[in-house]
Amino acid sequence: MIRKIFLPSILLVLAYGFWISPDFKEISAGVAIFLFGMLSLEEGFKAFTGGVLENLLRKTTDKLWKSLSFGIISTSIMQSSSLVSVITISFLSAGLISLAAGIGIIFGANLGTTTGAWLVAGFGLKVKISAYAMPMIVFGVILVFQKSKELKGIGYVLTGLGFLFLGIHHMKEGFDAFKDSIDLKAYAVSGYPGIFLFTLLGLIATVVMQSSHATLVLIITALAAQQITYENALALAIGANIGTTVTAILGAMSANVEGRRLAGAHLIFNMVTATIAIAMIYQLTHIVDIVSGWLGIDSDNYTLKLAVFHTIFNLIGVLAMTPFIQPMVRLLEKTLKPEVRTTAQPKYLNRASIEFAETAINAVRKETLHLYDNAFDIIAGGLRLKPEWIRSDRPIDEFVNSSTRSREIDIDEQYNAQVKGLYSDIIDYMSEAQPSMSSGQSEELFALRSAGRDLVGAIKDIKHLQKNLERYMMSPNPAIRDEYQIIRRQLASVLRGLELVRLGGDDSATILSLDELKVELDERESLLDGTVDRLIRNNLITAEMATSLMNDSSYAHDIATKLVSMGEVLFSTGDINLRDAERNISLDDDEIDEALASSR
Amino acid sequence: MKMKKLFANAEIFLNSDKRKRKEKKKCLKHVIKKLRKQEEKLNAHLQNETDKDVIENLNRKITLVHAQRKKGLALMKKLMEKKKS
Numbered sequence: 182m183i184r185k186i187f188l189p190s191i192l193l194v195l196a197y198g199f200w201i202s203p204d205f206k207e208i209s210a211g212v213a214i215f216l217f218g219m220l221s222l223e224e225g226f227k228a229f230t231g232g233v234l235e236n237l238l239r240k241t242t243d244k245l246w247k248s249l250s251f252g253i254i255s256t257s258i259m260q261s262s263s264l265v266s267v268i269t270i271s272f273l274s275a276g277l278i279s280l281a282a283g284i285g286i287i288f289g290a291n292l293g294t295t296t297g298a299w300l301v302a303g304f305g306l307k308v309k310i311s312a313y314a315m316p317m318i319v320f321g322v323i324l325v326f327q328k329s330k331e332l333k334g335i336g337y338v339l340t341g342l343g344f345l346f347l348g349i350h351h352m353k354e355g356f357d358a359f360k361d362s363i364d365l366k367a368y369a370v371s372g373y374p375g376i377f378l379f380t381l382l383g384l385i386a387t388v389v390m391q392s393s394h395a396t397l398v399l400i401i402t403a404l405a406a407q408q409i410t411y412e413n414a415l416a417l418a419i420g421a422n423i424g425t426t427v428t429a430i431l432g433a434m435s436a437n438v439e440g441r442r443l444a445g446a447h448l449i450f451n452m453v454t455a456t457i458a459i460a461m462i463y464q465l466t467h468i469v470d471i472v473s474g475w476l477g478i479d480s481d482n483y484t485l486k487l488a489v490f491h492t493i494f495n496l497i498g499v500l501a502m503t504p505f506i507q508p509m510v511r512l513l514e515k516t517l518k519p520e521v522r523t524t525a526q527p528k529y530l531n532r533a534s535i536e537f538a539e540t541a542i543n544a545v546r547k548e549t550l551h552l553y554d555n556a557f558d559i560i561a562g563g564l565r566l567k568p569e570w571i572r573s574d575r576p577i578d579e580f581v582n583s584s585t586r587s588r589e590i591d592i593d594e595q596y597n598a599q600v601k602g603l604y605s606d607i608i609d610y611m612s613e614a615q616p617s618m619s620s621g622q623s624e625e626l627f628a629l630r631s632a633g634r635d636l637v638g639a640i641k642d643i644k645h646l647q648k649n650l651e652r653y654m655m656s657p658n659p660a661i662r663d664e665y666q667i668i669r670r671q672l673a674s675v676l677r678g679l680e681l682v683r684l685g686g687d688d689s690a691t692i693l694s695l696d697e698l699k700v701e702l703d704e705r706e707s708l709l710d711g712t713v714d715r716l717i718r719n720n721l722i723t724a725e726m727a728t729s730l731m732n733d734s735s736y737a738h739d740i741a742t743k744l745v746s747m748g749e750v751l752f753s754t755g756d757i758n759l760r761d762a763e764r765n766i767s768l769d770d771d772e773i774d775e776a777l778a779s780s781r
Numbered sequence: 782m783k784m785k786k787l788f789a790n791a792e793i794f795l796n797s798d799k800r801k802r803k804e805k806k807k808c809l810k811h812v813i814k815k816l817r818k819q820e821e822k823l824n825a826h827l828q829n830e831t832d833k834d835v836i837e838n839l840n841r842k843i844t845l846v847h848a849q850r851k852k853g854l855a856l857m858k859k860l861m862e863k864k865k866s
Contacts, residue, residue: 688815690815693849755808761805765809765856768845
């Protein structure tokens with residue numbers, strides 16, 4: 182109900198305001214242009230999220246100071262804490278960073294966003310920034326129409342900055358003209374009632390505009406035009422800080438548990454900071470005066486003093502809350518619990534990461550690895566082996582020879598329960614993520630899709646293989662029994678080899694060692710015909726057994742080949758270009774033959 | 782000279798083909814280096830080995846790593862030729 186009447190009410194109030202006051206119209210247009218600039222700026226920076234930003238973010242997870250610095254620097258450069266939050270949530274939900282690192286980034290972003298106040302108060306109000314706005318918009322728009330993704334990105338950033346400047350200019354002009362007709366200062370409220378009232382107003386303004394940055398610019402321009410008192414401006418700034426968490430909470434409502442936890446951390450941080458700031462506002466203004474004195478800021482330069490206040494109170498928040506990050510993580514993990522997931526449900530695919538191509542690819546890779554884990558268990562079960570035996574360093578012969586008891590396994594049922602749904606979810610996610618990807622990224626996604634297909638194919642093959650395996654591994658005929666034991670051993674060896682490569686996936690040489698497995702597979706295949714001939718010739722197996730053995734060896738070869746080709750795609754953990762280089766250097770069957778022939 | 786370098790870097794950044802080629806070259810170089818180290822490691826292992834089966838296995842590994850490194854170098858050469866043309 183509230184939602185339904187909220188938007189029309191806002192529009193009506195604005196329309197009435199425009200009708201009675203052209204100055205109000207100019208201020209509102211300034212805010213709208215400013216917000217449009219923010220959107221354009223975010224769009225521009227998104228063009229660069231394919232590499233630099235994500236690589237940087239990935240490297241900021243090991244130490245807290247790195248996470249904090251990333252938050253501060255990226256928000257200072259992009260002037261948008263919401264874009265940084267969205268990227269952080271996408272990384273968190275794709276399982277690429279920890280919650281503690283995410284919280285560190287959000288704390289840093291809170292401090293980074295204060296640079297906006299410095300820029301506007303120190304530069305925006307002193308220089309005629311509208312003079313810079315026009316060329317920026319013109320150059321920006323020309324670049325937006327270019328084909329290159331990078332130029333387009335730069336174009337959006339320039340246009341965004343141009344609109345930001347233009348918006349500030351209109352707000353400034355609007356407030357200057359406004360003061361001739363109405364003196365808003367007459368509505369100033371002093372003391373704590375005023376602080377609470379204006380904190381609430383700052384909060385509401387930020388929720389309506391969905392940007393604390395816009396609120397802060399509005400406060401600074403109003404303060405410069407002496408339309409609000411310094412004290413009330415400080416309260417508005419505190420309100421804007423709380424308001425920005427409301428925006429984050431609204432955004433996190435549709436996010437997964439990681440997004441909600443991060444929004445929770447953001448809320449706790451801003452509430453604690455705001456409480457400290459309100460409780461100690463008079464002491465803080467005193468500190469601001471001292472710091473301003475050190476920085477050479479005039480005592481009547483209230484706009485810059487507001488920027489000092491904004492920085493100091495966020496800095497106090499960071500200093501006060503940073504030691505409590507770990508307890509906060511524990512509290513959030515305890516209170517916001519993920520839904521209980523079965524092994525068949527996706528762990529990393531999330532709407533939050535779909536917008537950022539690199540993150541989406543990483544999420545798909547991790548989810549396909551999850552699919553591999555499920556498939557590994559099914560394939561091991563099909564061979565009548567326990568997955569933990571294969572993953573251990575026990576000699577393969579030992580457990581293959583000792584586990585000859587048959588047990589009923591329904592691979593179809595296991596496939597439906599653990600693989601089918603997950604595989605469909607991965608495919609759905611890929612088709613949604615692909616349209617926003619570059620050709621290189623699409624190729625990577627295609628390779629991951631074929632890795633998933635290989636896994637499903639391997640399960641289907643093991644389903645066919647296990648029928649005879651079950652029959653012959655307990656056969657009274659030792660010759661056929663031995664042959665099926667060899668198949669089990671070979672596949673167990675491939676699975677173990679893959680696990681070893683997976684563990685060393687950050688080394689290109691390890692990934693490329695999968696080519697050795699290909700050689701082993703081909704050698705086994707070429708020996709098979711001779712073995713079957715010998716067994717038939719010596720009357721050791723029947724013709725029916727020979728047919729089964731040939732078919733099943735072919736299934737085993739297919740399973741191994743599919744698993745190796747899946748491993749080449751899935752186990753490499755480097756960036757997209759490195760994975761591409763590894764795949765290009767990997768040898769195909771002809772190249773392997775040629776290399777081996779020349780060495781003989 | 783610094784200005785020249787700055788312009789060259791700016792050109793690489795704005796020319797996505799050039800940038801992609803540079804990144805590709807960097808990654809190929811990285812993989813080739815890793816393979817060379819692996820080959821050296823395997824060769825050192827081979828020197829101290831007496832078991833016939835292990836020697837055979839090591840020789841096969843060295844052959845494959847060597848072929849992969851050769852392939853990498855050929856790809857690198859192709860990239861350099863593209864750059865020149």
